[in-house]
Amino acid sequence: MIDVARQAVEATLAAGVSDAEAYAVEETGREVRAHGGEVESLTAATKRGVGVRAWVGARLGYAFGTDLSKAGIESLAARATEAARVADEDEFAGPPDANGEVPAELTLSDPSIAAWPIAEVADLALAVERAALETDSRIAGVEQAVYADADERIAIASSRGIAGEYETSSCYAYVQALAENDGGRETGLGFGLGRGPAALDPAAIGREGAERATAMIGASKPESRSCPIVLDPTVAASFIGLIGKGLGANAVQRGRSPFAELLGAEIADQALVLHDDGLDPAGFASSPFDGEGVPRRRHALIEGGRLRTFLFDTYTAHRGKAASTGNAGRSGYRSLPGVSASNLVVAPGRLDFDGLLREAGEGVLVTDVAGLHSGVNPVSGVFSVGASGRAIRGGELAEPLREFTIASDLVSMLKAARAAGADARWVPFGGSVSTPSLLIEAMTVAGS
Amino acid sequence: MSERGELIEPEVAERVLARALAHGGEFAEVFAERSAGMTMAIDESRLEAVQAGAEQGAGVRVLSGGTTYFAHVDGLDPDDLERAAGEAAAALRAERAEPRPLHAVASTSHAIEQRPAEVPAERKAALLRELDERGRGAGAEIAQFMASYAEVRREVAIANSEGLLTGDDRTRVRIGAQAVARRGEAVETGAETLGGHRGFELFGDDPGSIAEQAAGKALTLLDASPAPAGSMPVVVGGGFGGVLFHEMTGHGLEADHIQKGASVYVGKLGEQVAQPLLTAYDDGRMPNEWGSDAVDDEGAPTQKTMVIEDGRLVSFLYDGLTARRDEVASTGNGRREGFRHLPVPRMTNTYIAPGETEPEAMIAGVEQGFYAVSFGGGQVDPATGDFVFGVSEGYLIEGGRVTRPCRGATLIGNCLQALAAIDAVGNDFEMKTGVCGKAGQKVPVGTGQGHVRIGAMTVGGTEV
Numbered sequence: 001m002i003d004v005a006r007q008a009v010e011a012t013l014a015a016g017v018s019d020a021e022a023y024a025v026e027e028t029g030r031e032v033r034a035h036g037g038e039v040e041s042l043t044a045a046t047k048r049g050v051g052v053r054a055w056v057g058a059r060l061g062y063a064f065g066t067d068l069s070k071a072g073i074e075s076l077a078a079r080a081t082e083a084a085r086v087a088d089e090d091e092f093a094g095p096p097d098a099n100g101e102v103p104a105e106l107t108l109s110d111p112s113i114a115a116w117p118i119a120e121v122a123d124l125a126l127a128v129e130r131a132a133l134e135t136d137s138r139i140a141g142v143e144q145a146v147y148a149d150a151d152e153r154i155a156i157a158s159s160r161g162i163a164g165e166y167e168t169s170s171c172y173a174y175v176q177a178l179a180e181n182d183g184g185r186e187t188g189l190g191f192g193l194g195r196g197p198a199a200l201d202p203a204a205i206g207r208e209g210a211e212r213a214t215a216m217i218g219a220s221k222p223e224s225r226s227c228p229i230v231l232d233p234t235v236a237a238s239f240i241g242l243i244g245k246g247l248g249a250n251a252v253q254r255g256r257s258p259f260a261e262l263l264g265a266e267i268a269d270q271a272l273v274l275h276d277d278g279l280d281p282a283g284f285a286s287s288p289f290d291g292e293g294v295p296r297r298r299h300a301l302i303e304g305g306r307l308r309t310f311l312f313d314t315y316t317a318h319r320g321k322a323a324s325t326g327n328a329g330r331s332g333y334r335s336l337p338g339v340s341a342s343n344l345v346v347a348p349g350r351l352d353f354d355g356l357l358r359e360a361g362e363g364v365l366v367t368d369v370a371g372l373h374s375g376v377n378p379v380s381g382v383f384s385v386g387a388s389g390r391a392i393r394g395g396e397l398a399e400p401l402r403e404f405t406i407a408s409d410l411v412s413m414l415k416a417a418r419a420a421g422a423d424a425r426w427v428p429f430g431g432s433v434s435t436p437s438l439l440i441e442a443m444t445v446a447g448s
Numbered sequence: 449m450s451e452r453g454e455l456i457e458p459e460v461a462e463r464v465l466a467r468a469l470a471h472g473g474e475f476a477e478v479f480a481e482r483s484a485g486m487t488m489a490i491d492e493s494r495l496e497a498v499q500a501g502a503e504q505g506a507g508v509r510v511l512s513g514g515t516t517y518f519a520h521v522d523g524l525d526p527d528d529l530e531r532a533a534g535e536a537a538a539a540l541r542a543e544r545a546e547p548r549p550l551h552a553v554a555s556t557s558h559a560i561e562q563r564p565a566e567v568p569a570e571r572k573a574a575l576l577r578e579l580d581e582r583g584r585g586a587g588a589e590i591a592q593f594m595a596s597y598a599e600v601r602r603e604v605a606i607a608n609s610e611g612l613l614t615g616d617d618r619t620r621v622r623i624g625a626q627a628v629a630r631r632g633e634a635v636e637t638g639a640e641t642l643g644g645h646r647g648f649e650l651f652g653d654d655p656g657s658i659a660e661q662a663a664g665k666a667l668t669l670l671d672a673s674p675a676p677a678g679s680m681p682v683v684v685g686g687g688f689g690g691v692l693f694h695e696m697t698g699h700g701l702e703a704d705h706i707q708k709g710a711s712v713y714v715g716k717l718g719e720q721v722a723q724p725l726l727t728a729y730d731d732g733r734m735p736n737e738w739g740s741d742a743v744d745d746e747g748a749p750t751q752k753t754m755v756i757e758d759g760r761l762v763s764f765l766y767d768g769l770t771a772r773r774d775e776v777a778s779t780g781n782g783r784r785e786g787f788r789h790l791p792v793p794r795m796t797n798t799y800i801a802p803g804e805t806e807p808e809a810m811i812a813g814v815e816q817g818f819y820a821v822s823f824g825g826g827q828v829d830p831a832t833g834d835f836v837f838g839v840s841e842g843y844l845i846e847g848g849r850v851t852r853p854c855r856g857a858t859l860i861g862n863c864l865q866a867l868a869a870i871d872a873v874g875n876d877f878e879m880k881t882g883v884c885g886k887a888g889q890k891v892p893v894g895t896g897q898g899h900v901r902i903g904a905m906t907v908g909g910t911e912v
Contacts, residue, residue, distance in 0.1 A: 035708065041790060044535045048522055049503070062499040064694045075502070083486075086569040090494060118539050142711040143831060178710060178831055185712070202854045216832075221906070224677045254492065255592055256628060271545050297569040336497055372824030374838025379592075379628050380635040383859040384675070384908050386827070386836025405677075405908025423753035428494030435496055436598040446860075446908035 001026050001155035002165045004050055004068055009078040009157050012054050013134050017084065019055040019095050020077075021158035023291065024048075024068075025333045029150035031116060034125040048335040054080035058089040063123045063337050078226030092318035096292050098161035103295040104279050106166035110196025112147050121147050123415075124173060124202050126292040126422060131206025132177040132190065135243035138217065139370055141178040142265060143187070149197065153291075153298055155289070170284050173270060174429065177209035180218045188212025189368075193284065193426050212367065216388060218401035221447035228418075229440045230392065232355055233425050235366050236346070236438045240274065241430015242383075243410055244341035247301055248327070249316035251339075251378070255316045258381030258410050259291035267307045268414035273347035273440070276311060277324055283343030285432040291330035291337035301344075302414070313339045317363075324424065327429040346435035349420035356439050358395035364445055365390045365397065366406060383409035404447035408440075455615065456480040456506075456788050458550050460526045461607035464508065465547040467533040470700035471608060473512040477608040478533070479745065480506040480524055481629035481787040484565065485600035490576040492592075493584070497830030498569070507787040511769070512542045519787045523746030555749070556743040557617040558735065560647040562600035564621055567648045572597050575623070579659040586663030589631040589670060591635075592628035595659065597621075599648075602786075606747035613745040620645050620738070620892060622881060623689070625659045636672070636855065638665025639840065643892075657815045665822075665841050668853050675842060681817035681907040682859060683810055683845065687878035688822045690895030693728060694798050694884070695828040696863045697721075701730075701755055702765075702781070702886075703770035703794040705830040712833035712864050713761060722759040722867045725803050729754050729767055732780055732796030734839025738881040739797040739894035746791050753779045755798075759888035767793045778890040779786045785889035792887050797894030803873025807899040810860060812873045817845040818907050820859060825882075833863035836908075858908040866902055874898030 008022035031043040036342065051064035061083025065076045129145035149171035157163045174191035191208030192200045193368040229238065230261070243259075251257035259267070268274075278296030280286055289295050292314055300308045312320065313328035316339055329340030351359060370386035384407035391398040408416075421437035461478055468476035482504040489497045506529050507520035517534035521528045523695035563571075568766040576595050598621065605615040622643030629636050640658040644650045658663060684692055697713075705711035715722070732750030734740050743749055747770045755763050766774070767782030768795055811819065826837035837855040843850045879896035 038516045041518060042539055043790070044519040044538070046521055046535075046789065047788065060496070060498075062497070063501065064499070064503060065502045067502070079500040079502070082569070083500050086488065086573055087498045088495040091494065094622070141709055143708055175512070176710075176831075185710075185831050187829055187835075213634065232482075246821055255630075334501060336499060365507045370827045370829070371825070371836035371838055371858060372825060374827075374840075375836065376838075377637060377856070379637075381638050385855045386834070386837070386858060386860045387880075388834070402832075403838070403862060403906065404648050405906070407677075407856060407858075407908060444677065444909075446858075446906065448679060448906075 005157035051333040112196030112198035134177035135210035140180040175209040179213035186216035219402035237427035237433035248339035278342035291328040473510040534535040548611035562648040583659035591630035625662040627663040636669035672853040675854035685821040688880040710831040801894035872901040
């Protein structure tokens with residue numbers, strides 16, 4: 001793909017721009033959906049495309065396409081150049097220079113993807129469903145059990161000497177299990193992530209979905225009050241993802257982050273330590289370099305209770321007179337790079353899950369949240385989101401709870417984080433996040 | 449009229465379908481698509497993020513014994529299509545079916561007066577500058593203002609082994625405005641959008657007013673106090689209030705959820721699920737509406753489907769596969785984000801038909817309650833029926849009157865209970881645009897209604 005990227009850079013320079021950069025992606029992927037002991041669908045996917053940034057002086061334009069023929073790339077170059085002419089000048093918009101720093105050597109692809117034929121990964125999806133059904137007689141079925149993988153080759157080249165290419169693979173399986181009891185129906189999600197199918201444990205994934213669904217049987221509304229809250233890793237990850245967004249320098253510089261004025265300030269309890277780690281081999285967002293070719297790194301974001309740094313790409317680094325932290329993210333070739341966290345990693349604490357519950361005493365364990373895209377104000381950090389989970393009484397799990405909301409704001413929540421559990425895991429919510437369960441001293445619960 | 453010859457030649461389509469069925473299968477389909485679009489934004493009064501995209505490709509699927517085999521490729525050359533057909537069929541070993549000869553079925557795409565691609569980029573930029581000026585001019589406390597413009601033209605062609613060859617030519621435009629208001633420590637946001645299955649003519653009638661509406665919402669919220677927490681009567685505003693019905697009922701009526709037993713509406717067909725004052729539709733044919741198309745993404749004509757008649761559940765929403773299983777006709781709800789996705793039953797434009805109550809009278813009937821004027825969005829688990837909505841503009845109702853604005857409210861409840869609790873439907877009506885996510889696919893949907901009152905619902909705020 002590096003050749004495609006180089007061709008696109010050449011073609012764009014020939015269209016009369018001052019600088020050009022091309023990001024090319026080639027991907028093969030598979031997906032299997034299982035339901036009722038049968039394979040519901042099998043998908044084989046190939047995908048390739050290129051996105052070009054063109055600079056005309058201080059004006060930046062972008063174009064992307066799937067036609068990688070000579071004519072296709074020339075048309076792309078012309079459209080990127082036209083787009084640049086429409087944009088306003090921006091003194092900070094310039095491209096990154098290759099600075100000689102050598103990106104880390106990372107092994108991000110797993111040969112088991114290529115080694116497992118479609119029939120074997122289909123069996124894995126079926127095994128996930130079976131495991132869910134066998135866990136508990138109250139499991140009436142599954143909505144679906146899904147296996148998916150992708151093998152990607154990504155290349156970037158620019159007129160400023162950036163040139164690099166890497167391969168990465170990822171796969172996941174999940175199940176949405178259905179538990180039934182007199183008239184009521186509950187769902188539970190079980191999932192696993194890995195670089196290849198060999199890393200997945202279908203029995204554990206199925207069991208998790210089944211246990212989460214059956215745990216909710218007979219759930220009622222909690223009483224409205226303010227109380228200690230334990231967020232399980234899947235829920236904690238969603239909130240950590242929101243915090244990661246607020247720490248992006250773009251939101252900060254444009255006055256749209258609740259953390260804008262808090263650099264260096266005490267914003268969290270000592271118990272909460274958060275890193276952005278673009279090099280963790282287990283993190284799906286890991287790569288040798290970011291979406292504009294700048295080497296990835298590991299940064300402490302919150303440590304010792306203080307906010308240590310914001311996340312920068314090249315644009316925000318120019319604007320904030322800082323260095324890029326290697327946090328230019330892309331969602332494929334279709335999107336301009338922009339600041340985003342890579343892998344957000346919350347350091348595990350010493351208490352196991354039961355210990356966290358004892359510490360909470362009387363409160364609520366939240367195992368699922370809904371409505372994050374509409375219930376959170378990203379500028380002020382104020383949120384109120386739908387939740388379900390379990391009551392905590394006398395430091396132990398009690399009755400299941402549903403149809404309530406939890407409300408607070410992101411900064412208050414960080415300050416109220418009293419303890420991190422020892423049960424850290426990778427979660428695909430909120431971006432790519434590894435987090436344990438978190439004990440928050442107080443949040444508002446609205447139920448009956 | 450639609451002339452899709454240039455997207456996929458009938459002879460090529462026939463060859464691809466034959467190849468797809470080479471290892472067996474009951475049904476094969478090729479979905480070809482060419483899309484081109486442009487987006488741009490204004491932020492800090494600077495025009496930026498100008499992007500132009502062009503993609504083309506095809507997805508081929510084969511149905512055999514309850515399993516769907518699907519492959520997609522980039523590119524529309526005959527070689528690309530045959531490769532997709534070969535990959536879709538690769539894992540298949542079954543009885544072979546002969547595809548029928550193709551018959552072209554004409555479709556009438558929604559009329560586009562002014563093709564966005566033919567409008568100079570400077571005019572789009574000028575539109576955003578106008579939004580910026582009007583948003584910022586709405587009040588001294590507007591600290592930030594952003595607006596975006598998006599256009600896309602999607603030409604699709606669909607051919608299947610039952611002999612269907614048809615297509616559609618879809619152009620959509622949409623603008624959005626977002627304002628941030630600040631007073632001391634208080635920071636509030638407001639947003640508004642305008643979109644349609646239309647050309648640039650959509651912006652003929654004062655598009656800049658959405659900037660003032662977005663700014664107005666943010667400014668109003670500066671005076672807001674924390675939302676109440678607890679159960680109370682809720683009056684929902686018209687237009688985007690329809691997202692409530694979309695989440696509460698629409699998703700649960702999609703036939704894939706029904707057939708898997710993963711919907712609270714399983715077994716409720718023909719039953720009274722709401723009070724007789726409520727009638728609702730899914731209508732993919734509304735002229736130039738955001739969620740409309742001429743045919744769905746399987747080539748079935750879109751239609752107006754009554755889903756609730758005087759409170760009785762009368763229809764589910766079907767795509768081809770789920771319709772075949774239930775031995776009914778597709779309701780034209782087989783939609784896909786693009787050629788890289790399989791079609792699934794999806795809503796188009798979903799709305800509660802206007803009722804008889806004046807909105808003012810509806811509010812006057814509430815002693816102590818909540819007025820949710822608009823939502824930021826919502827989410828539902830169709831299997832349990834649990835839903836949640838983020839309120840972007842809400843007020844307290846006290847003594848039959850709308851009093852103070854509230855911030856940070858969320859509505860939460862269960863579909864069947866909340867639907868049955870609707871005790872008044874307004875005689876006003878408005879449609880709004882939304883983007884709905886399901887099975888990892890986003891599609892444009894319209895939501896609509898007049899004012900609606902729900903007898904009791906949980907408002908999740910911070911004030912216990």
